[in-house]
Every structure is written in C-alpha cells, then in structure tokens.
Amino acid sequence: MKALPSLAKALAWLAAVYAAMFAFDSSGLANPYWLQVFELACITAISALGLNVIYGFTGLFSLGHAAFYGIGAYTAALTLKSLGVESQPAFLCALLAGAAAAALVALLVGVSTIRLTSDYLGIATLGFGIIMKVVFDNADSFIPRLGGARGMTGIAKMTTLPWAFVLLGGSLLVIRNLVHSSYGRALVSIREDEIAAGAMGIDTFRYKTAGFVIGCAFAGLAGGLYAHLYAFLHPSNFDFFKSVDVLVIVVLGGLGNMSGTLVASFGWVFLLETLRVVLPPEYVEFRWVLIPILLVVTMLARPRGLLGIGEFRFLRGGAGR
Amino acid sequence: MDYFLQQVINGLQIGFVYALIALGYTMVYGVVGLINFAHGDVFMVGAFIGLYAIGKYHLPLFAVFLLATIGCAVLAVVMERVAYRPLRQAPRIASLITAIGVSLFLEYFTALNQVFGPNFYSFPRPFAVSSWGPGDISLTNIQAIIFLVTLSCLGALQFIVRRTRVGRAMRAVSFDPVTAGLVGVDVNRVISITFGLGAALAGVGGVLYGIAYPQVNTFMGVMPGLKAFTAAVLGGIGSIPGAVLGALIMGQSETLASAYLSSTYRDGIAFVILIGVLLLRPTGILGAAKTEKV
Numbered sequence: 001m002k003a004l005p006s007l008a009k010a011l012a013w014l015a016a017v018y019a020a021m022f023a024f025d026s027s028g029l030a031n032p033y034w035l036q037v038f039e040l041a042c043i044t045a046i047s048a049l050g051l052n053v054i055y056g057f058t059g060l061f062s063l064g065h066a067a068f069y070g071i072g073a074y075t076a077a078l079t080l081k082s083l084g085v086e087s088q089p090a091f092l093c094a095l096l097a098g099a100a101a102a103a104l105v106a107l108l109v110g111v112s113t114i115r116l117t118s119d120y121l122g123i124a125t126l127g128f129g130i131i132m133k134v135v136f137d138n139a140d141s142f143i144p145r146l147g148g149a150r151g152m153t154g155i156a157k158m159t160t161l162p163w164a165f166v167l168l169g170g171s172l173l174v175i176r177n178l179v180h181s182s183y184g185r186a187l188v189s190i191r192e193d194e195i196a197a198g199a200m201g202i203d204t205f206r207y208k209t210a211g212f213v214i215g216c217a218f219a220g221l222a223g224g225l226y227a228h229l230y231a232f233l234h235p236s237n238f239d240f241f242k243s244v245d246v247l248v249i250v251v252l253g254g255l256g257n258m259s260g261t262l263v264a265s266f267g268w269v270f271l272l273e274t275l276r277v278v279l280p281p282e283y284v285e286f287r288w289v290l291i292p293i294l295l296v297v298t299m300l301a302r303p304r305g306l307l308g309i310g311e312f313r314f315l316r317g318g319a320g321r
Numbered sequence: 322m323d324y325f326l327q328q329v330i331n332g333l334q335i336g337f338v339y340a341l342i343a344l345g346y347t348m349v350y351g352v353v354g355l356i357n358f359a360h361g362d363v364f365m366v367g368a369f370i371g372l373y374a375i376g377k378y379h380l381p382l383f384a385v386f387l388l389a390t391i392g393c394a395v396l397a398v399v400m401e402r403v404a405y406r407p408l409r410q411a412p413r414i415a416s417l418i419t420a421i422g423v424s425l426f427l428e429y430f431t432a433l434n435q436v437f438g439p440n441f442y443s444f445p446r447p448f449a450v451s452s453w454g455p456g457d458i459s460l461t462n463i464q465a466i467i468f469l470v471t472l473s474c475l476g477a478l479q480f481i482v483r484r485t486r487v488g489r490a491m492r493a494v495s496f497d498p499v500t501a502g503l504v505g506v507d508v509n510r511v512i513s514i515t516f517g518l519g520a521a522l523a524g525v526g527g528v529l530y531g532i533a534y535p536q537v538n539t540f541m542g543v544m545p546g547l548k549a550f551t552a553a554v555l556g557g558i559g560s561i562p563g564a565v566l567g568a569l570i571m572g573q574s575e576t577l578a579s580a581y582l583s584s585t586y587r588d589g590i591a592f593v594i595l596i597g598v599l600l601l602r603p604t605g606i607l608g609a610a611k612t613e614k615v
Contacts, residue, residue: 120599120603127551130588131589131592247418255414292425293426295421299411299418299419300408303411304411
C-alpha cells in the first residue's frame with residue numbers, strides 16, 4: 001500500500017511546480033524566446049522518453065521515431081482545425097487524437113516488422129520514416145489542408161509552458177509506473193535475452209509490439225504539442241535527421257535511464273539554442289561542425305552514455321526501498 | 322515498349338552508381354558489423370574531388386578516377402583509425418552514433434565557405450555527350466562509361482576478395498574476427514583495407530554520379546547513401562553479389578516509379594519494396610538465414 005502515498009506525493013510535486021510555472025509564465029518576467037526553447041525541450045523529452053521505452057527498455061532498434069512524431073503533429077493539427085474551436089478541451093482532444101493515430105500506425109508497423117532482428121528492424125523503421133516523409137510531402141494531394149511540401153500553416157498556438165510541463169510530468173509518471181510494473185519487467189527481460197524471456201513464458205511478440213506502440217504514442221503526443229508550439233509544420237521537420245536527434249539523446253542519456261533521457265533532452269535543446277545565440281552570425285554554421293565533434297568525442301570517452309547517473313529518486317522503483 | 326526499355330537503361334545507370342556505394346556498406350558491415358553512416362559522405366567527397374580535378378585542373382578522366390579513389394580511401398582509413406577503432410569493443414550503438422557524428426561532421430564541415438561551400442556547383446562534363454541506339458532507345462556515352470567502369474570495378478573487387486591473400490583474410494575476419502586473429506591475420510590491417518577498398522569504390526561512384534547528374538552539393542551523399550545502404554540490406558547485407566543485385570533493383574524501382582507514377586513518390590517506392598522483401602525474407606534476398614543458438 002505504499003503506491004498510493006507515493007502517487008499522491010508525485011502529484012503534489014507536480015501541482016506545486018505547475019503553480020510555479022504558471023505564475024512564472026503569466027508574470028511576464030521570462031524571456032519569451034527562452035520560454036519557447038524550454039517548451040521545446042519538454043516536448044523533445046516526451047518524445048525521447050518514448051524512444052527510451054522502445055530502444056532503452058525493450059531493446060528494439062528504431063530509426064524512424066520522427067515519423068511517429070510527425071503523424072502525431074499532423075493529426076493533432078488537423079483535428080483541432082476540423083473541430084473549429086480553439087478551447088483547452090478541444091486541444092486536449094487533438095493531442096490525444098495525435099497520440100492515438102501514432103499508436104495505431106505503430107501497431108500496424110509493429111505487427112508486420114517487429115519479428116525482424118536488431119539491425120534489420122532499424123532499417124525497416126528507417127525505411128518507414130522515409131516513406132512517411134514522402135507521404136507528408138504529398139499529403140496535399142489527398143487532404144489539401146495538410147499543405148504537403150509547402151508546409152501546413154494556420155495552426156493555432158495552443159502549447160503553453162503549463163501544457164508542455166504537465167504532459168512531460170504525466171508522461172514521466174506513466175513511464176515510471178510502466179517500467180516498474182510486471183509489464184515493464186517483461187520488456188526489460190526481452191531486451192536482456194529474448195530467448196530466455198520466451199522460455200519463461202513471456203509472449204515476446206506481444207510485449208515487443210506493445211512496447212513499440214506505447215513508445216510511439218508518446219512520440220505522437222509530443223508531435224501534437226510541437227505542432228501547436230510553432231504553428232507551422234513542414235515535412236522536413238520529420239526527416240531522418242530528426243529520428244537521429246532523438247536517438248542521440250537517448251544514447252547520451254544512457255539506455256533505459258529515464259533521468260538521463262530527461263537531462264540529455266534539455267541539454268541537447270539548450271546546447272543547440274545557446275550555440276545559435278553565442279556564435280557570431282557569420283559563424284553560426286560552425287554549430288553543426290562543433291556538435292558532431294562533441295558527439296564523437298563523447299562517444300569515445302563515454303561509450304555507455306554521457307551521464308551514467310542513477311535515476312532521480314522519484315523515478316526509482318519501489319522494490320529497492 | 323521503347324519507352325520502357327529506355328527507362329530500364331536509365332535505371333541501370335543509377336543502379337550501377339548505387340552498387341558502387343552499396344559495396345562499401347556491405348563490406349564494412351560484413352567485416353566489423355557497423356552501419357557506416359558516413360559512407361554516403363565519402364561518396365560526396367569523391368564527387369568534389371572529381372569537380373576540382375576536372376573543373377580546375379583539367380586532368381584526364383583516368384587521373385580523375387585515380388585521384389578520387391586514393392583521396393576517398395585515405396579519408397576512410399583515417400576515419401576508421403580515429404573514430405571507429407577505439408570503439409570496437411564498446412557497445413554497438415556507440416559506434417553507430419559515432420558514425421552518424423562523423424557523417425554530420427563531413428557534411429557540415431565541407432559546407433563551410435572555407436572548404437567547399439554550401440552551394441550547388443555544376444559539375445563540368447569532361448567530354449561532349451553523344452548517344453546512339455535504334456529507334457527511340459538511346460544509350461549515351463555517359464551511360465556506357467558508367468557501365469564499363471562499374472563492371473570493371475566489380476570484376477576487380479571480385480578478384481581481390483576471391484583470389485588474393487588479402488581477400489582471403491577479409492573473408493576470414495568477416496567469418497570470425499577472433500579466430501582469424503588467432504591464426505595470424507592482422508585484423509586491424511584487414512579492417513583498414515576493407516574501409517579503404519569500399520571508400521575507393523564510393524569515390525569512383527561519386528565521380529560517375531557527378532558526370533551523369535551534373536550538380537554537386539555537400540549534402541548530396543545523404544539520400545544516395547541511405548538508398549545504397551538499403552540496397553545492401555535488400556540484397557542481404559554482407560553479401561557482395563547481394564549488394565549489386567539490391568542496388569539494381571533499387572535503381573529500376575526508382576526510375577520506373579518516376580516514369581510511370583510520379584517523381585514525387587520516387588524516394589518512397591524503394592523503401593516500400595525493402596519492407597516487403599524483409600517481411601518475406603528477413604535477412605535479404607541473398608542473405609544467409611541465421612539460426613539462433615541458445
């Protein structure tokens with residue numbers, strides 16, 4: 001019966017931080033640019049936590065995470081536009097629709113490709129990502145509102161700091177509880193040794209598909225928030241490089257480490273933005289020369305992830321306490 | 322019918338270029354099990370070497386190929402030595418992320434104004450284009466050169482891998498690196514040679530691509546690289562004939578898709594085929610089925 005107080009405590013923390021965020025957001029003290037960067041970092045973290053479920057905990061190599069992010073983004077934007085009202089409940093519906101659409105597509109992709117072994121699964125998901133990019137590019141030929149290669153405009157700016165932050169907190173809570181449940185233990189056991197897990201009576205196919213679908217649903221949720229943050233969507237926001245971005249974050253944070261993913265997401269997003277501000281305009285291009293060097297050096301020095309930190313206390317499981 | 326045959330010839334043209342790139346992916350994967358994401362960018366560097374050698378120094382075609390081959394091989398060997406070798410014992414994902422890092426570095430570093438620059442540059446034609454053939458079907462001299470050069474490269478590679486000591490060492494390392502080391506194969510040297518050989522082929526491919534599609538840019542390697550890698554997986558990664566077969570399928574499907582459907586779907590169709598093939602044959606067309614040992 002320890003679960004209930006711990007949940008209450010987590011919710012209380014969330015509420016307190018939410019109140020602080022809300023006060024900060026409406027006080028006008030914050031620089032709107034950095035506020036937007038912070039929101040983007042929250043969104044990126046939700047998506048990366050999803051990939052962490054897929055790759056970090058279940059061990060499924062996915063190179064197409066951005067495609068599900070994109071499906072969520074386009075679905076949410078289209079849903080809110082179709083509803084015609086820009087209210088908070090409608091926005092919530094749109095976000096859930098985005099997550100659901102990503103989960104549904106992930107189910108179809110998962111059922112057909114999840115049998116493939118490591119690298120082949122990576123290539124199949126990479127291929128799916130490129131197919132989705134082509135679909136987004138041509139989306140205007142079947143739904144004109146999606147804008148296709150010209151980009152989708154006229155999306156309401158609904159994502160605020162409380163939205164991004166609360167959904168990140170909620171995602172963390174859900175994933176923490178998932179990972180420390182018997183369901184999550186099954187996923188981890190598949191990552192460690194699939195044959196042994198099967199021998200222990202775990203339906204590996206079903207659990208792997210479930211892990212994949214859940215992770216992609218978080219990508220879809222993050223995508224919906226992203227769509228309503230910048231109010232503009234373009235297929236190039238969901239290409240192969242974006243899948244790589246999330247993968248880099250998950251690996252830097254350490255596979256199967258939620259706190260690491262969290263820190264790496266914020267670090268990555270803020271590093272990119274800081275370099276944009278710090279470098280003089282004529283040297284902004286050096287940003288993408290520096291980052292790969294940092295990446296390679298980091299991997300050479302810390303091949304098991306940059307942080308290697310233990311989980312934050314509120315993310316730890318109950319068993320050890 | 323003529324139109325169809327013409328498209329098949331055009332498909333062969335791009336397919337052969339993909340084959341040259343795919344071979345590097347498949348050889349490196351066969352020997353060290355690494356998806357070398359930077360290989361597409363080695364191809365790009367080959368094209369730029371061609372651009373400078375032809376456009377600025379007006380070298381003869383033979384010297385251009387030689388230069389691109391050597392330049393790319395040196396680049397790949399250095400890359401392997403600096404970035405990949407220290408990580409050989411690390412988790413596989415670390416080398417993969419490093420490969421992505423090297424790839425981004427090559428793209429953005431060469432895009433700096435101080436290096437090649439970020440623009441599209443037109444690739445000078447080293448000779449006048451002419452074509453011959455019956456009826457509406459025509460074969461250009463560019464296509465003839467691509468076919469001849471690629472086929473001779475394939476012949477040379479097949480000879481090296483099947484008939485020489487180095488080739489035998491490569492096959493041994495690919496089969497089992499630890500045992501190969503125990504029986505006296507210098508594993509590090511073999512891996513360097515494999516990287517160099519694959520990059521040399523990509524360099525040739527880069528020059529051919531520049532001649533055929535006369536525009537180069539430092540990001541030109543991304544898509545051909547991904548497609549060539551997909552081709553290698555399609556054919557069964559680790560298998561040299563598989564890579565060529567996969568690349569030819571890739572070239573045909575892409576050309577026929579843009580000829581009969583719409584060129585906007587061109588990039589997608591090849592991957593639809595890939596996923597279809599993987600569902601039926603999870604290790605590619607010519608890939609050996611792996612049995613899992615407990």
